Amino acid sequence: MEPVTLKQIAEELNISVATVSKALKDYPDVSKKTKALVKELAKTLNYKPNTFAVNLRTRESKTIGLVIPVIVHHFFSNVIKGIVAQAEKKGYLVIILQSNESYELEKKQIDLLLNQRVDGIMISLANGTADFSHLKQVLELGKPLVMFDKIAKIVPCSKVVIDDRKAAYLATQHLIDTGCTRIAHFRGALLPQNSIDRFLGYKKALLDNDLPYDPSLVYICECDDRSFEEGLDNAKKLLNDHDDVDGIFINTDLVAIGAMTELAKQGVAVPNDMAVVGFSNWFMSSVISPSLTTINQPGVEMGKRAFKQLYKEIKAIKKNKPINPKVITLETELIKRESTK
Amino acid sequence: MEPVTLKQIAEELNISVATVSKALKDYPDVSKKTKALVKELAKTLNYKPNTFAVNLRTRESKTIGLVIPVIVHHFFSNVIKGIVAQAEKKGYLVIILQSNESYELEKKQIDLLLNQRVDGIMISLANGTADFSHLKQVLELGKPLVMFDKIAKIVPCSKVVIDDRKAAYLATQHLIDTGCTRIAHFRGALLPQNSIDRFLGYKKALLDNDLPYDPSLVYICECDDRSFEEGLDNAKKLLNDHDDVDGIFINTDLVAIGAMTELAKQGVAVPNDMAVVGFSNWFMSSVISPSLTTINQPGVEMGKRAFKQLYKEIKAIKKNKPINPKVITLETELIKRESTK
DNA sequence: CTGAAAGCGCTTACAG
DNA sequence: CTGAAAGCGCTTACAG
Incomplete structure (x- = not known):
């Protein structure tokens, strides 16, 4: 027909x-x-x-692209939900691509989206991304670009983030307030800004409380597909390396859950022998036992705000107005549960 | 530029x-x-x-549409991952829409995708969908359509599913084999084929084992955003209504986890006082305590197979060949954990 | 109020 | 081997 x-x-x-x-x-x-x-x-x-003809004439596709490191992920899937819902409201469709935390893939996907001539691009960076020319290219082509969560400070586009440093500070301070004096940190990968900031927040909280910062207490995890196993492994190493640690601040809930699983296995009582704070407030953190104290990170909200910003920029460009890149910082909060005293 | x-x-x-x-x-x-x-x-x-021009000439967009009930969902996000990965391999992009379990939204979204002239559509039905004319319309327009997981038997398109009845039978049989004699069922919504089939599998297992089927032991949950709370509520009702039940087969892991939370709260020991089997093998089911016995449902694989089938049909239509709708059934397995004896 | 015309950027059957 | 021409289905500035 x-x-x-x-x-x-x-x-x-x-x-x-x-x-x-x-x-x-x-x-x-x-x-x-x-x-x-x-x-x-x-x-x-x-x-x-016929959309094809309309697109050709109007030079816009009413379609935007989204590049995300992982889809099966409590936080990111919430962001996707927020973006898709908000975009639909404004008559935009969303093409979703998964970078799998790989810089190479991410680069290819940006190219794919550019070829597709989407009206704008949203991205949360892969852990492996240290070069940003593919993103600058987007801006040079005059396409709106919005980064969220895992951003690059150096790229002059709009960003939607939380104050990772402050949130991490809060988390660490909570451990200190509840009696911990020797606190380890399972940090994220080395490159992403947010894992750097969380680390810095952790460090600052220690120093502000006159606790020594000890690099041997910092363990790294990629926070990719293997997050849970990384939690197990790092906890094992930690227990092996140190016997005086009484608290851990962990970059992501899923890693924290892995760590708590290992702690339970080795008979380390949480929170009495070891207190644990996670980050992101994954749903399962509330249903495990002991439930996990963590930082709430508003995923759906972040997705919505990011799309709204992109939409504004798409409209601005259409009217030949300049774009004023904005940095939008969302609120977070500490959620106290059973894994801390 | x-x-x-x-x-x-x-x-x-x-x-x-x-x-x-x-x-x-x-x-x-x-x-x-x-x-x-x-x-x-x-x-x-x-x-x-310029893709717009190419699309106009070639009459194809190298883009497919996906309508999914919920994005923040362990099983569905795995399916999305499988579809997106497979599509990218073949040079196709995926537009994702969330129906939110609403028939009205689903219908609108199919329309949006048709307007967009995607080359094919994949869908898992909303709970509310009882009328299928919007899907038949897709087929009448000569567009390939593949349904997965929550399908409508009556629509003559390709489908990728698991044998829900068999899997539910297996789950219930396991409860019986481990000593349960009075088994409740928290079923899914009334319309979806898969919750009907799981219910039928449960019932058949009872009857095959000479256990009476008692409708008062069957509780309904929508399995939407409130799954966890539905588990809590249904468990509360069950404990209130009956004091002789020793096992529950539950339509989805997340509901089961809600139920176990309520059981724990009321001091009902799992698995000794009450054994529980879930469905779908959500990641968190392996990390909660006691861990949840469940049925593994291959999400990524389902997504991949569904795209592969859609791809075949896109190619066939391009060559003016007829489409032979296929029903692909994937294997499932029972994963025994601590919530059953 | 209506329509002829040009054009968006490409592809492809056809002529030479 | 190369190119002129038609056309995909629309939008919009312009003429009447």
Whole structure:
């Protein structure tokens, strides 16, 4: 069944394609009578404008691209949900690509989206991304770009983030407030800004409380597909290396849950022998036992705000107005549960 | 920065647009010399074909649509991951929409995707969907359609599923084998085929083992955003209504985890006082305590297979060949853990 | 109020 | 081997 075109409607009604087009779009310079006729026929024929042709003419696709490190991930899937919902409200569709924490893939995917001529791009960076030319290219092409969560400070585009340093400080301070004096940190990968900031927040809280900062208490995890296992492994190492640690601040809930599993296995009581604070407030953190104290990170909200910003920029560009990149910082909060005293 | 067009390349080299187009696509009837010249210039100018124009000419978008009930969901996010990965391999992009378990939204979204002229559509139905005309419309337009997980038997398209009845039978049989004699069932919503099938598998296992089927032991949950709370609520009701139940087979892990939380709260020991089997093998089921016995449901694999089938059908339609709808059934397995004896 | 015309950027059947 | 021409289905500035 071939789709109906403007031409067919025009022929049927013995009027021109131009008039049909204008009638359907409610141009003021078409008579009411003609409009009514056209609209009725369009409806009975189930006319749908050919998006390909519309895109070609209007030079926009009403489609945006999203590159995300991991899809099966409590926080990121919440962000996706927020973006998709907000975009749909504004008549935009979202193409989603997973970078798998790989710089190479991420680069290719940005290229794919550019080829596709999406109206804008949203991204949370892969752990492996240290070069940002692919992102600068997006901006050079005049396409709006919004980064969220894992951002690059150096790229002059809009960003939606939380104050990772402050949140990490809060988490560590909570451990100190509840009596911990020797606190380890399972940090994220080396490159991402957010794992750097969380580390710095941890360190600052120690120093502000006159606790020594000991690098041997900092363990690294990639926080990729293997997060849970990384938690297990790091906890094992930690227990092996040190016998005086009484608290851990961990970069991500899933890693923390892995760590707590290992602690339980080795008979280390949480929170009495070892207190644990995670980050991100994954759903399962509330249902495990002991439940996990963590930092709430508003995923859906982040997705919504990021899309709203992108939308503004798309509109601005359409009107040939300059874009003013914004950094939007969302609030976080400490959620106290059973894994701390 | 305006994108480069074929015309610009043609003018620069003093040849025709047609030749440039053919050279870039390695048509055999273009001289090697011309091809080399064209390709080199295209590269230095960073030429990207305008997808809008290509789409208009070729009548395909290399884009498919996916409608999914919930994004923040262990099983579905795995399916998304599988689809997106497989599609990318074949040069297809995926537009994702969330129906939120609403028939109305689902219908609108199918329309959106049809308007967008995606090359094919994949869907897992919303709980609320009882009318299938929006899906039949897809087929009538000659667009490939593949359903997965939550399907409608009556729609003559390809489907990727598991044998829900068999899996539920297995789960219930396991409860019986480990000594349960009065087994409740927290089923899914009334309409979806998979919750009907799981219910039927449960019932059949009872009857095959000469255990009476008692409708008052069957509780319903929508399995939407509130899954966890539904588990809590249903467990509360169950404990209130009956004091002789010793096992529950539950439609989804997340509901089961809610139920176990309530059981723990009320001091009911799992598995000794009450054994529990879930469905779907969510990651958190392995890390809670006691860990949850469940049925493994291969999400990524389901996504991949569903895309592969869609791809075949897209190719077939392109060649004007008929589509032979297939039903692909994936294997499941029982994963025994601590919530059963 | 209506329509003829140009054009978006490509592809492809056809002529030479 | 190369190119002129038609056309995909729309939009919009312009003429009448």
